[in-house]
Amino acid sequence: MNMINETPVLQHFHIGGVKHIHPFGLSTSQDDFVLIDIRENEEINPNDTVLHKSQLHIPTSLFSSSLDLIPTDKKIVIMCAHGIRSVRICSWLMRIGFENALNLDGGFAIWMKLRESL
Numbered sequence: 001m002n003m004i005n006e007t008p009v010l011q012h013f014h015i016g017g018v019k020h021i022h023p024f025g026l027s028t029s030q031d032d033f034v035l036i037d038i039r040e041n042e043e044i045n046p047n048d049t050v051l052h053k054s055q056l057h058i059p060t061s062l063f064s065s066s067l068d069l070i071p072t073d074k075k076i077v078i079m080c081a082h083g084i085r086s087v088r089i090c091s092w093l094m095r096i097g098f099e100n101a102l103n104l105d106g107g108f109a110i111w112m113k114l115r116e117s118l
Contacts, residue, residue: 010106011083015091021077021102023111033075038063038089039108043081048108060085067096075100083107 003025008014010022026035035055037044044057058066060080070076076093078086078101086103093101104111 004102005105008083008087008103008105010110011087013084013087015087017094018087018090019102020083020105022105023114026077026104026111033077033102034071035077035079035104036070037108038078038080038085060089063089070098072098075102077102077104079104079111080107082109 003022005020005022008020011020014020033054037055037057038060039057040059040061054074056069058069070093076098078089078093080086080089083103083106086107090101090103
């Protein structure tokens with residue numbers, strides 16, 4: 001299975017040019033990347049699992065004013081609840097020069113379902 005795809009495998013929403021990383025790619029990727037959770041504070045359960053050692057939380061509502069927090073020397077994986085907002089944010093990031101932005105295919109919800117099925 002290819003972990004990075006030009007079109008999503010686990011979600012229907014897509015914007016041309018955005019690349020998607022399969023949730024299993026988070027654990028198998030040899031690349032150094034930062035996972036950015038863009039869910040709003042009220043969407044996050046205190047018991048939610050941290051998915052990656054280099055994880056940031058920047059809510060969508062604060063994202064455009066928080067660009068200085070985003071590293072430019074690593075791949076960036078953007079995650080929301082279902083993959084729709086993260087595709088939009090990835091597209092926007094790519095337009096302003098963050099060419100290493102990837103969408104977490106299916107978002108947090110799909111990642112949790114896949115994890116439970118293991």
